[in-house]
Amino acid sequence: MRVVLADDERMVRTALRVIIDAEPGLTVVGEAATGAEALSAVRELRPDVVLMDVRMPQTDGIRATEQILATMDEPPRIVVVTTFENDSSVYDALRAGASGFLLKRAAPDELIQAVRLVASGDSLLFPAAVRALAAEHGRRERAAAPPPWAARLTGREAAVLRLMATGLTNAAIAARLGIGAATVKSHVAAVLAKTGARDRTQAVIAAYESGFVRPG
Template sequence: MTEVDSMSGQGETIRVVIADDERLVRMGLRVVIDAEPDLSVVGEASDGAEVVPLVRQLRPDVVLMDVRMPGIDGIRATEQLIGGMDLPPRILVVTTFEHDDHVYDALRAGASGFLLKRARAEEMVQAVRLVARGDSLLFPAAVRDLALRHGAADGRRPAEAPGRGPVGRLTEREQQVLRLMATGLNNGEIARELVVSQETVKTHVGSVLAKLGARDRTQAVITAYESGFVLPG
């Protein structure tokens, strides 16, 4: 099933597409999002096969993506959207379990963060606003645990020389910033920790993302874990 609504005429409205195979979940998310004056649900899809063409048609700002769906799951759909669009939307994974390995795969595929289905309404709308403006929704402990579980499941160990690869191109200060990013600190908190201005931190973060080839902070943190630069656990 696919539902498409007319686009909002307000330029400031954050346009959202919901992808979930459970109709009641979609209804609940729609009620929460449409209750906000700056948010609007413009479409719904019941699986990954439907959400990909729908997103290409509607060009929403944010996609709320269920990670487990029949047919094409949320991971595959995320890969197709991130890799197949010049300006892909921000993708926020919606999941029942925070320690689901599928969540980590979705983050690796390009999702900007994840949100639990049991989250409060105010947490959901703030998460949508956060990723819409280009930030990431990081839960440091959960990402750390997922990285540890994922590496163990794949039989991988941290890199023996974490200074090599993309992380090795970072300056000492940029490496400090990346470590603090991995703990979930925002720019203001990093600035206070390093006793520098927020503008300086913003510059360092931009440089870190560029050197790592990361789309956002989430992708940079994933790279930090998988390179062995930051050790889970």
């Protein structure tokens, strides 16, 4: 699994590289100190995952995320790495297409788990702090009418989306609903198609902002 590190602090990149390269099956293939360098590195190296700092000079992580996702046919999964979990820029990066976020103070095993989960696309990297941030933005931006896609969801797909919003994995959703994991995977794919979301995180953001899922 190939990883690119984008952070303007060399010490942060070095620490991340040591942790990732020590893990079997993971390797850091490139580094970047700016958003522009991150875009170039991703285009050249074709990683599976990018760990993207939000605040970088020249081009920040939000803009770099937008550019990567808009200009590549098969873009990598992007994890936002940040110092503050309540930073509104984290939410902006998620809306731009990042698949999740991670605090810089996270333990090494949390970092490795985040990379593997996002790369697999099977599990939602969406901690409670970000869910709360999404819910707060949703309260401010929520439309009065239900979203058009809501009427296209089956009852089971709607239930799966609500459980996705709590951060449950496919396996956990399957256990909760008493159905097979393969069936859950099919429902998730249908939810993404009907909401127009690129991944689980984007689907959950859409659910919160539209009012389909409400805090609590």
